[in-house]
Amino acid sequence: MAALIRPGLQRRLEREVRGEVLFNAFARGRYATDASIYQMMPAGVVIPQSVEDVECALSAAREEGVPLTMRGGGTSQCGQTVNTGLIVDTSQHLTGLLELDVDSRRAVVQPGIVLDQLNRLLKPHGLWFPVDVSTASRATIGGMAANNSCGARSLRYGTMRDNTLAIDAIMADGTRARFGPVEQGSNRATSDLVADLLSLGRREADEIGERFPQVQRRVGGYNLDALLPDANPLNLAHILVGSEGTLGISTAIEIQLWPLPPKNKVMGACHFPTFRAAMEAAQHLVKLEPTSVELVDATMIALARDIAMYRPTLESFVRGNPAALLLVEFADEPAENQRKVSALEDAMSDLGFAFSNTGPREGGVIQISDPALQAAIAELRAGGLNIMMSMRQEGKPVSFVEDCAVPLEHLADYTDRLTAIFEKHGTRGTWYAHASVGCLHVRPILNMKLEKDASAMRAIAEEAFAMVREYKGSHSGEHGDGIVRSEFHEQMFGSRIARAFEEVKDRFDPVGILNPGKIVRAPRMNNRELFRYPPGYTFDEIRTGFDWSAWPGASGGFQGAVEMCNNNGACRKHVGGVMCPSYRVTRNERDVTRGRANTLRLALSGQIGADALHSDEMAETLKLCVSCKACRRECPTGVDMARMKTEILYQRGLKNGIGLQQRLIAELPRYAPWASRVGGVMAMRDRWRLGARLSEKVIGFSHRRSLPRFAKSPFRDSEANTPTGKRKVVLFADTFGRWFEPATLRAAVSVLSAGNYAVETARPAEGRNRPLCCGRTYLAAGMIDKAREEAARTLEALRPALDSGAAIVGLEPSCILTMRDEFLSLLPGDEARRLSQRAQLIEEFLGDEAERGELDLVLAAPAPTALLHGHCHQKAFATMGAVERTLRLIPGMDVETVESSCCGMAGAFGYDAETIDVSLAMGELSLLPAVRSATGDTIIVADGTSCRHQIGDGTGRKALHVAEVLASALETARNTKHEAANRDTMRQAGNES
Structure with missing residues (x-):
């Protein structure tokens, strides 16, 4: 849908706002979507630095007749x-x-504080805010209040409404008001509003009692039950909770805090042979008073097994x-936890599920007490x-009936009947989440680019x-109304x-x-003009440098890869x-994976201007991606x-060519042999301040x-x-090494x-004066064709090792x-x-050899402690465990791993004059x-x-490669042995004398 263009705004x-004001197409495009199927291009975006900025934005929007959405x-x-x-973004x-x-277990927060960030601040005081939504790493308290969020443990702690004490808000006319318990009195400016x-x-009490579903998970519409004369408590903040920013703008939210739960939690992973059996069991298991009962279905298990970060977790606790699965958690004192988990096993056995069974009723409980495994689960x-959403296909699970809530006694029948509805419309659903409160997240798989699937969505929703x-449940149990459900309020609640x-x-x-169009006077939920993929959506066909065929879609699958981003924002964690x-x-939203992916999708689908792909704005969007x-x-x-x-970068290079700095980076492996001969001359650049500044102007490498x-x-x-040995190892000597x-x-x-x-060493079959290179420097410059040549040379050189079974080993993670x-x-x-x-x-090779009992090294600790920082690519490919394991082969040396993100150097990123400030700031995190x-x-x-360079520049400390540490440990062991031999000799000489 087209934005409202207001140049005067x-x-x-x-003029008036201290924060950022963004009206270019790229910035607006990044805020045109959330984690839903919808897309609406805003007129502009404000990133306020203060509440006064929010007031300015509201005043300007009101006078220009432009809607405002928080x-x-x-x-x-x-x-x-x-x-x-x-759009006004409070999260920055x-x-x-x-x-x-x-003492009172209360806090007042600004709306943009993230839940996990808040809980990190509260933890030293033994407190937390327990509305534990799955998006806790990026969900803000303001957004959670606007949505009346719930979380997995609402069975014990309640919803956002239950934990909100008061809200300071700016009204649509600019009035500041405080909403809280009525007995506190009301702001004079809003006394008439409160009375109304x-x-x-009072007027609607009977209708509210008749029409509002009596389930905990009801977040649809406005909380009119908060206005009832017998409401306990009678708190007018609760009318703002769940209002989705349509009634007022929260500026400060007073919340109820809780003591941190005991550390010794216990979880029971209840296995079921059929989905219905799990649904029938939920109503019985909640009687054991767990903190949560969460569902994981077979589809989710299968998909998670294909995701590297989740596979080890599944292998640890899923049997067969x-x-x-129903994941039942108990968080009481240890003795009570043990009593309850024993009762859980008894309950499952009474239901006919125990691992000792055979046949169709086979199932049972895996007890999980390890905190690390619980956290991973x-x-x-x-x-x-x-x-x-990780399915690599055009159809994706779509959110619109996903958080309906029904009484537990109807849960099995409801899921059976809903599955039949999906089948009737030619699709299937995926199920997970809050079995404890009858609120299961279920998403039928649909391709929202197709009119027939958009129509099927509406038909499924209505049924x-x-x-x-019919079950007296709630059509909106957790995720709110928005565009999806608002139009159905009249059917749900009555006229x-x-x-x-x-x-x-x-x-x-x-x-x-x-925020018009939400909760009241809403558009039709299947209005395709509002979809992220509207009618006429196309994607530019381009000749890609990489092979993207593993993904569906046009452009050899590149489209499908870009569209995998569902905007859920896991990349926004701090x-x-x-x-x-x-x-x-x-x-900055521009500098997060979600923002970049959205920009790419909009550029390649022609929605943010002609030739956006090759524009300077696109280069700016990708500039701070460190390719970690x-x-x-x-x-x-x-x-x-x-x-x-x-x-x-490859596509830009095809059109615009490659700049001098990029070529210097890319061609380093080729000119390094002769440049190394005049390395002393080149080093003068760092000693000669004027030379460093000149190189910055000419090449772009920072003089700092x-x-x-x-x-x-x-x-x-x-x-x-080393021609002989028990096994042949081919060492890949990288360019930097x-x-x-x-x-x-x-x-x-x-x-x-x-x-x-x-x-x-691995050596090329030809061009002996041109050592091998993995092509990483070419990839950094977007020169994919050159990288392919280097990859082919490397593969040719390593083919004999591949054929012979020799080990292929290297030192530089990126290579x-x-x-x-x-x-x-x-x-x-x-x-x-x-x-x-x-x-x-x-480290992977040595660790594997040690595990097989094949590694014969005599090592001694060269230092009492090793402080380990992992390269981004080591973390991305889950090889950190290997380097930690290898360092622990050194007896007597403790290994501590820094909890760090990227070091900030990231190859050439840390040298560039335009990015060095961010590079240094990343290191300082x-x-x-x-x-x-x-x-x-x-x-x-x-x-x-690169990590060693950043550490050296930033601290003056020299960092070592794990191979250097092992070599030092070998030398320490030799010296220790030599010293021991000398002592024995001297002792023997003394005895003889």
């Missing part, structure tokens, strides 16, 4: 946070914890191939939506909602309540400026994992932005960053010449030789893991797949402070050459 906002994390499932007017600056009363609301409550369950009414909803809206917002490191610094590859692993739908960035120094004695292939840090390769040769391995990843898209086929399966980092606080006798370990 933009000019006024730019937005937090933008994770709404139903289209609550999209509109054609002004309005993120404060304003007050904390530990209470009058409406159950049709469904919780992460798996919280990722349910994204796991379901499903009718069935929910009289629907008119009362409109009366409330008009009393708060007479001109309809606040801590934990790696994704998305630049966003953690800027907090974290999204490849941590995005549950597998949006690989690093590969997409390379593809777009030292450049890598060519080694005086580079690594030669002849140094790896060969020409800049040969000590790493020499250390690797030393360690492998000491282990009695026959070592040789070896390029062979495991991009080679498959550069050279699709069996040979690249063989190399992908065989290429190993040295956690890595560099951790290194500075390490004791002087701690060894700093980092396998990535």
Whole structure:
């Protein structure tokens, strides 16, 4: 739907607002979608720095006649946070914890604070806010209040409404007001409003009692039951909770806090042979008073098994191939937990499910007490939506009947009947989530680009909602109304309540400026003009550099890869994992994987201007992507932005050519042999300040960053010449190790030789003066065709090793893991797949050898502690465990791993004058402070050459590759043995004398 164009609005906002004012097509496009199927291009976006900025935005919008929609994390499932007017994003600056009363267990927060961020602040005080939504890493408290969020443990802690004490709000006319318990009195400016609301409550009391579903999970419409004379408590903040920003703008929210739950939780993973059996069991299991009962169905299990980050978790607790799991959690004192989990096993046995059974009733309980495994399972369950969306096909699970709630006694019949409705319309559903409260997230698989599937969506909705009414349930149990469900309120609540909803809206917002079209006077939910894929949606056909055929869609599958982003925003997390490191610094929607993916989709579908793909705005959108590859692993739908960035750089290069800086980066492996001969001259750049500034102007490398120094004695292939040994190892000597840090390769040769391995380097069949390169530098510049040539040379050189069964080992994570990843898209086929399966980092090889009992190294601790930082690609390919395991082979040395995202160097990113500030800020998030606080006798370990450079520049500490640490441990052991021998000799000489 077209945006409302108001040039005067933009000019006024730019004059009056201190925060960012964004009216360009790229920025507006990034805010045109949320996690729903809808897309509405806004007129503009404001990123307020203060409440006063919000007031300015509201005043300007009101006077220009433009709607205003508030937005937090933008994770709404139903289209609550999209509109054609002004979008105001609170998540960047309005993120404060304003007050904390530990004794009263109360806090006052700004609307943009993220739930996980809040709970990190509360944890030292023994408190938390327990409305634990699955999007806790990015959901804001303001958005949760607007949506009346619930969370997995609502069975014990209630919903957002139950935990909201008061709200300070700005009304549509600009009035500031406080909504809270009525006995506190009301703001004079809103006393008439309060009186009218209470009058409406008295007038409609009987109708509310008759029409409102008596289930906990009812978040549809306005909370008119909060206005009833006998409401307990009678709190007018609750009329704003769940109002989706249509009644007022929250500026401060007072919330109830709870003591942290006991650490010794226990979980029972109840396995069922049929889905219906699980649904029938739920009503019995909740009688044991668990904190939660969460469903995971067979489809989710199967999809999660194909996602690297979840596979080990499933293998740890899922027995066989159950049709469904119910994850039952108890969080009481240890003795009570044990009593309840024993009762759970008894209840399951009484229902006929025990692993000792055989035949169709086979099932049972796996008891889980390990906190780490419980956390991993919780992460798996919280990722349910994204796991379901990871299907690589045009049809995707679509949210519209996904959080209907019915009484538990009807749950089995409801799920059976809804499954039949799906089958009637030629589709199937995926199920997961809150079995404890009869609110299952179910999404039929539909292709929303097709008119027939859009029509099927409406037909399914009408039949499903009718069935929910029959069971006296709620058609909106958790995710709110938005565009999806608002039009059905009259059917659900009746005409009289629907008119009362409109009366409330008009009393708060007479001109309809606040987020119109939600809850009242809504458009049809299947209006395709509002869809993310509207009629006429097309995607530019381009000749791609990579092979994208693993994804569906046009452009050789590139379209399908881009459209895998479902906007759920897992990339917006602030801590934990790696994704998305630049966003953690800027907090800008442009700089997160979701924002980049949305921009690509809009550009390639022609929605943000002609030739947007090759524009400077597109380059700016991708500039801060450091190609860490974290999204490849941590995005549950597998949006690989690093590969997409390379593809777009390739497309830009085809049209615009390659710049000088990019060519210098790309061609480094080719000119390094001769450049190393004049390395001393090149090093003068760093010593000569004027030269550094001149190089910044000419090439773009920041004068604040030292450049890598060519080694005086580079690594030669002849140094790896151990012809005999128990097993042959082919060492891939990477460009940086060969020409800049040969000590790493020499250390690797030393360690492998000491282990009695026959070592040789990988050498090209031709061009012996041109050593091998994995092509990583070409990929960084978008020169995919050149990278393909290097990949082919590498594959040719390693073919004998592949055929003979020799181990293929390398040191630099980005090189070896390029062979495991991009080679498959550069050279699709069996040979690249063989190399992908065989290429190993040295720590993986040594760790595997040790596990098989084949590693014979005598090691001694060269230091009491090793502080380990993982390279982004090590984390993305789950190889961190290998380096930790290998370091722990050294007896007497403790290994501590820094909880860090990207170091910030990221190859050439840290050298660029335009990105160095972000590079340094990324290092300061956690890595560099951790290194500075390490004791002087701690060894700093980092396998990535870029990581070592950042650590050296930022702390003055020298970091070592794991191969260097092992070589040092070998030397320490030799010296210790030599010293012991000397002591024995001296002792013997003393005895003789």
